[in-house]
């Protein structure tokens with residue numbers, strides 16, 4: 001019995017372990033997932049400072065002319081106190097002197113020699129950046145389970161952090177099965193075909209932040225499959241394609257089971273990609289995808305991506321959708337949970353009219369997919385639909401329903 005897409009995702013979630021962690025320099029941490037919270041050890045900004053090049057003044061001196069003989073630069077440690085009827089010239093980022101109540105930007109003053117005429121009104125705290133207004137000492141500024149971005153790195157650097165604990169890179173091993181498959185760098189006979197799935201799996205795993213090992217392709221015999229699997233067993237995730245339906249030489253599942261794989265499901269109620277299987281050998285996750293390129297890509301996006309996110313320790317590891325409208329009317333065959341690839345243009349979504357499980361070109365053009373429930377046979381122009389983006393990561397920390405019905 002096939003499991004539903006939702007059941008399949010639940011099973012993957014439950015049976016996919018999070019990889020262990022390592023400590024690395026922040027410069028190397030881009031795209032990794034935080035294994036612990038980062039707690040601020042000091043306020044940011046660290047001290048009250050000026051947001052403008054201008055004058056440190058007192059509010060009571062508004063609408064008068066004050067004397068200025070001192071100047072404070074960024075990086076100075078000013079041991080001075082501002083007195084009434086005086087101003088101290090100050091640069092952006094410089095610590096404000098004691099007694100300073102506001103900063104007046106240079107362009108709002110009139111300066112003649114040491115005499116500075118101030119505006120009619122001075123707002124208390126104007127143009128002063130207060131210590132801790134960005135991050136308070138002791139607060140959590142990055143959370144366990146978050147992906148490290150360029151901006152997380154900025155925060156870490158601003159706290160003087162050199163290293164952080166993140167989950168290690170996930171090791172993915174990929175291979176295709178089928179005697180007809182040949183690597184793209186060889187000459188082939190007219191009855192053979194190039195293995196396009198394996199390079200696709202490999203590139204996609206890299207895009208998703210994994211380390212990848214290319215096992216190439218295995219023949220259709222049990223022996224050949226067993227040897228390919230054995231050389232992949234040090235991986236965290238093994239992704240294969242082909243050899244999993246009803247054909248006389250479809251031995252993939254058998255070869256994995258012989259090597260100790262617990263099979264958690266071997267069919268999903270999804271079109272295309274019904275023969276998708278998921279198992280585990282110890283801590284290693286195995287996903288057998290169908291050989292048909294479009295079916296394997298769709299189920300990679302649906303299931304492999306979910307497993308990678310879960311394994312990486314991401315808190316927001318569930319698929320997240322965009323709600324949009326149909327660009328034009330679209331008819332499809334009812335009766336199945338169907339995935340349609342298409343293009344989201346920022347306002348509307350339009351599925352491709354030509355999409356068959358063996359095709360490759362739609363994979364390259366699509367940037368999103370839509371999943372319909374069995375009763376749907378037509379999607380009218382303007383109808384609200386939910387889509388899963390392919391080209392960018394949109395994730396949720398709560399499980400979400402992503403079907404269009």
Ligand SMILES: Nc1nc2c(c(=O)[nH]1)N[C@H]1C(S)=C(S)[C@@H](COP(=O)(O)OP(=O)(O)OC[C@H]3O[C@@H](n4cnc5c(N)ncnc54)[C@H](O)[C@@H]3O)O[C@H]1N2
Pocket residue numbers: 176177178180181193194195196197198241242243244245246247250272273274275289290291292293295357358
């Ligand atoms: N009697 C039945 N036949 C089939 C069923 C079924 O339920 N009953 N399901 C069909 C469905 S749905 C799919 S999908 C395919 C899945 O088949 P396999 O996963 O066993 O894949 P293969 O038979 O090995 O190959 C299918 C197709 O894809 C091409 N292929 C395989 N690997 C690659 C690769 N690495 N790169 C490019 N192309 C690849 C292969 O040459 C075949 O054309 O089964 C249906 N049949």
Ligand code: MOO
Pocket residue numbers: 270271272273274275290292295357358
């Ligand atoms: O999964 Mo198959 O590609 O549905 O025909």
